[in-house]
Amino acid sequence: xxxxxxxxxxxxxxxxxxxxxxxxxxxxxxxxxxxxxxxxxxxxxxxxxxxxxxxxxxxxxxxxxxxxxxxxxxxxxxxxxxxxxxxxxxxxxxxxxxxxx
Amino acid sequence: xxxxxxxxxxxxxxxxxxxxxxxxxxxxxxxxxxxxxxxxxxxxxxxxxxxxxxxxxxxxxxxxxxxxxxxxxxxxxxxxxxxxxxxxxxxxxxxxxxxxxxxxxxxxxxxxxxxxxxxxxxxxxxxxxxxxxxxxxxxxxxxxxxxxxxxxxxxxxxxxxxxxxxxxxxxxxxxxxxxxxxxxxxxxxxxxxxxxxxxxxxxxxxxxxxxxxxxxxxxxxxxxxxxxxxxxxxxxxxxxxxxxxxxxxxxxxxxxxxxxxxxxxxxxxxxxxxxxxxxxxxxxxxxxxxxxxxxxxxxxxxx
Amino acid sequence: xxxxxxxxxxxxxxxxxxxxxxxxxxxxxxxxxxxxxxxxxxxxxxxxxxxxxxxxxxxxxxxxxxxxxxxxxxxxxxxxxxxxxxxxxxxxxxxxxxxxxxxxxxxxxxxxxxxxxxxxxxxxxxxxxxxxxxxxxxxxxxxxxxxxxxxxxxxxxxxxxxxxxxxxxxxxxxxxxxxxxxxxxxxxxxxxxxxxxxxxxxxxxxxxxxxxxxxxxxxxxxxxxxxxxxxxxxxxxxxxxxxxxxxxxxxxxxxxxxxxxxxxxxxxxxxxxxxxxxxxxxxxxxxxxxxxxxxxxxxxxxxxxxxxxxxxxxxxxxxxxxxxxxxxxxxxxxxxxxxxxxxxxxxxxxxxxxxxxxxxxxxxxxxxxxxxxxxxxxxxxxxxxx
Numbered sequence: 096x097x098x099x100x101x102x103x104x105x106x107x108x109x110x111x112x113x114x115x116x117x118x119x120x121x122x123x124x125x126x127x128x129x130x131x132x133x134x135x136x137x138x139x140x141x142x143x144x145x146x147x148x149x150x151x152x153x154x155x156x157x158x159x160x161x162x163x164x165x166x167x168x169x170x171x172x173x174x175x176x177x178x179x180x181x182x183x184x185x186x187x188x189x190x191x192x193x194x195x196x
Numbered sequence: 197x198x199x200x201x202x203x204x205x206x207x208x209x210x211x212x213x214x215x216x217x218x219x220x221x222x223x224x225x226x227x228x229x230x231x232x233x234x235x236x237x238x239x240x241x242x243x244x245x246x247x248x249x250x251x252x253x254x255x256x257x258x259x260x261x262x263x264x265x266x267x268x269x270x271x272x273x274x275x276x277x278x279x280x281x282x283x284x285x286x287x288x289x290x291x292x293x294x295x296x297x298x299x300x301x302x303x304x305x306x307x308x309x310x311x312x313x314x315x316x317x318x319x320x321x322x323x324x325x326x327x328x329x330x331x332x333x334x335x336x337x338x339x340x341x342x343x344x345x346x347x348x349x350x351x352x353x354x355x356x357x358x359x360x361x362x363x364x365x366x367x368x369x370x371x372x373x374x375x376x377x378x379x380x381x382x383x384x385x386x387x388x389x390x391x392x393x394x395x396x397x398x399x400x401x402x403x404x405x406x407x408x409x410x411x412x413x414x415x416x417x418x419x420x421x422x423x424x425x426x427x428x429x430x431x432x433x434x435x436x437x438x439x440x441x442x443x444x445x446x447x448x449x450x451x452x453x454x455x456x457x458x459x460x461x462x463x464x465x466x467x468x469x470x471x472x473x474x475x476x477x478x479x480x481x482x483x484x485x486x487x488x489x490x491x492x493x494x495x496x497x498x499x
Numbered sequence: 500x501x502x503x504x505x506x507x508x509x510x511x512x513x514x515x516x517x518x519x520x521x522x523x524x525x526x527x528x529x530x531x532x533x534x535x536x537x538x539x540x541x542x543x544x545x546x547x548x549x550x551x552x553x554x555x556x557x558x559x560x561x562x563x564x565x566x567x568x569x570x571x572x573x574x575x576x577x578x579x580x581x582x583x584x585x586x587x588x589x590x591x592x593x594x595x596x597x598x599x600x601x602x603x604x605x606x607x608x609x610x611x612x613x614x615x616x617x618x619x620x621x622x623x624x625x626x627x628x629x630x631x632x633x634x635x636x637x638x639x640x641x642x643x644x645x646x647x648x649x650x651x652x653x654x655x656x657x658x659x660x661x662x663x664x665x666x667x668x669x670x671x672x673x674x675x676x677x678x679x680x681x682x683x684x685x686x687x688x689x690x691x692x693x694x695x696x697x698x699x700x701x702x703x704x705x706x707x708x709x710x711x712x713x714x715x716x717x718x719x720x721x722x723x724x725x726x727x728x729x730x731x732x733x734x735x736x737x738x739x740x741x742x743x744x745x746x747x748x749x750x751x752x753x754x755x756x757x758x759x760x761x762x763x764x765x766x767x768x769x770x771x772x773x774x775x776x777x778x779x780x781x782x783x784x785x786x787x788x789x790x791x792x793x794x795x796x797x798x799x800x801x802x803x804x805x806x807x808x809x810x811x812x813x814x815x816x817x818x819x820x821x822x823x824x825x826x827x828x829x830x831x832x833x834x835x836x837x838x839x840x841x842x843x844x845x846x847x848x849x850x851x852x853x854x855x856x857x858x859x860x861x862x863x864x865x866x867x868x869x870x871x872x873x874x875x876x877x878x879x880x881x882x883x884x885x
Binding site: 256 | 523524526551552554555556557558560561562564565566567568569570571572573574576590591594700701702705706707708709710711712713716
Binding site: 097098099101105107118120121122123124125126127128129132133147148149151152153154155156157160161173175176177178179181182183191 | 207210211220223229259262386421422423
């Protein structure tokens with residue numbers, strides 16, 4: 096995996112001694128997801144997908160990744176459901192489905 | 197830009213490593229894509245300097261840090277000066293093979309950050325300065341900047357009976373940095389990502405100051421559906437309101453000749469910031485566009 | 500110890516000290532009367548007696564912004580400014596202290612426009628007392644030199660990590676030539692090891708700096724900043740003790756006292772005017788008058804306890820300063836008063852004397868007049884201009 100994942104074990108500082116020095120903190124440190132922002136969820140149809148990677152290239156959040164199985168998968172923790180992947184897919188392999196249905 | 201410097205990047209060559217992940221930018225944000233792609237090209241030995249503005253506000257919220265490379269927020273006017281300091285400090289400490297790259301918005305570049313940018317270009321400091329242009333102060337709620345286009349409605353250039361949106365033209369930032377004799381400058385659009393990636397790759401090899409001005413639509417500020425960001429960014433180029441060009445060795449080169457322009461009205465009226473425009477306003481925008489292109493055809497080379 | 504002596508102006512002494520401290524990056528913008536510092540440094544870089552990156556920036560804001568950037572990769576930095584330039588830096592002053600970047604700066608104290616004036620008063624630095632920088636005020640060229648060397652040791656101390664501003668009265672110190680002792684490079688190197696910090700961007704361990712901290716966390720960062728400044732009180736003592744071991748010269752901490760133990764009338768001031776006050780004190784003492792003198796060396800951290808101790812038992816205290824907070828009183832007076840309010844017996848009379856604005860001369864006779872006013876029991880004006 097070439098992207099950070101949520102740090103579930105992180106505890107925010109309580110005492111002053113637990114605070115960082117200055118304003119410096121490790122990069123790629125995520126404690127929250129963005130999943131709740133999404134009203135629609137992109138679904139990739141593996142049969143239609145040509146793996147051209149244009150959706151991966153154009154995703155503002157970088158949440159589309161090559162899966163171990165060889166296809167593409169979406170990190171729904173950080174997908175905001177903007178729909179750029181579906182709009183730009185030349186194979187029409189991505190559909191936007193309403194969340195919670 | 198002769199062929200010796202051409203080096204196209206293919207999608208498959210691009211790093212799968214994410215350097216800007218889990219940020220809080222709005223869905224469909226063009227600026228965040230510009231930033232993400234740039235860091236993929238520049239890589240892990242990058243020091244990113246990001247002034248106060250959208251991209252810093254969404255990515256350094258203690259304890260959530262969305263950059264995975266080294267990054268620092270600068271003062272609003274201080275993108276270029278801090279970049280110079282980072283580069284000078286790293287050089288003095290003997291650090292090799294690094295990029296000092298800045299990501300400032302249109303206001304942070306063309307307005308409050310222009311003086312420091314001018315100084316850095318004048319020194320030919322080895323920095324890469326990327327202006328992601330979403331044509332207004334978006335982070336503070338869509339106020340007019342020096343790069344807001346003629347006629348655009350913002351919260352400080354309202355569309356009323358007397359004034360119909362912004363009554364000034366975009367400052368010609370590309371030409372302004374070129375007039376400094378900058379080592380390399382380019383315009384780009386997230387609607388033409390491969391062109392943008394090639395320019396980033398070139399900038400990474402420039403011994404001196406690079407400036408890339410990338411057109412980056414904002415669904416919230418412009419009023420369009422989030423999925424349309426890339427299409428709109430492409431459309432801006434195709435209808436002639438934006439252009440893809442480079443400046444190096446003292447010469448301007450146009451990289452993409454749209455030939456016959458696509459419909460400017462379709463571009464404008466696909467965004468709520470322009471829906472108030474009247475026929476005479478559109479005609480003014482068309483004549484300004486045509487005058488710009490007449491200059492381009494007269495003075496610039498074509499690649 | 501291989502010391503040399505040279506006839507240097509205050510500015511040249513600062514430049515000589517900066518060279519010995521081996522900064523990696525110098526970024527500065529010219530303003531009278533700071534200019535000769537950055538001119539000498541440019542010459543040192545040109546002749547390679549100082550191996551530093553010298554950035555010709557286009558403003559003071561950029562000067563300090565560049566120093567912060569360099570500090571954020573772990574570099575040692577120096578800048579210098581004055582007056583309007585210091586004000587133009589104001590945003591970056593707060594930024595450097597909030598980010599805990601131990602930049603060292605020389606400020607040539609100069610009047611603020613309007614009306615325009617290039618001569619010395621202290622309204623520039625004192626109006627920025629709250630920007631989170633350690634503020635020291637030198638009395639002469641030697642102290643200016645020594646404070647620069649000490650400043651890096653204090654500012655970069657891991658308990659402190661706070662930027663430091665060394666203030667020299669414009670022209671009176673910056674352009675006056677004195678014999679200055681210059682230690683050897685090897686001794687300064689031993690006194691001042693290279694800057695080490697974890698508060699930086701690091702290619703092996705990527706870090707995000709200068710972040711946002713919301714209401715749940717923000718105040719804790721500010722509290723830590725305050726505690727770091729307070730920790731400087733101890734660190735300044737330690738650094739001065741080590742400095743004495745290395746170079747022989749002794750400094751008395753946050754403030755210096757003269758004849759305060761049995762004094763009835765004590766004058767408090769700071770900066771170069773101390774040189775005018777000392778002979779007046781000696782003269783009045785020789786006439787049997789129980790007068791004393793306090794020279795504040797550090798305005799931040801403020802010598803709170805030291806002020807109370809020095810002024811205890813006096814009948815009247817006068818504060819002479821080259822600044823005013825319009826509509827109230829001098830800022831130094833406000834600070835001294837605040838410290839005194841925490842003692843059981845406040846000196847019966849507290850008088851504030853404002854002088855030297857825009858370079859107005861303060862003569863020995865003025866100091867004698869100030870002591871006369873301190874003896875007077877009338878209520879007088881809350882602020883008296885001399």
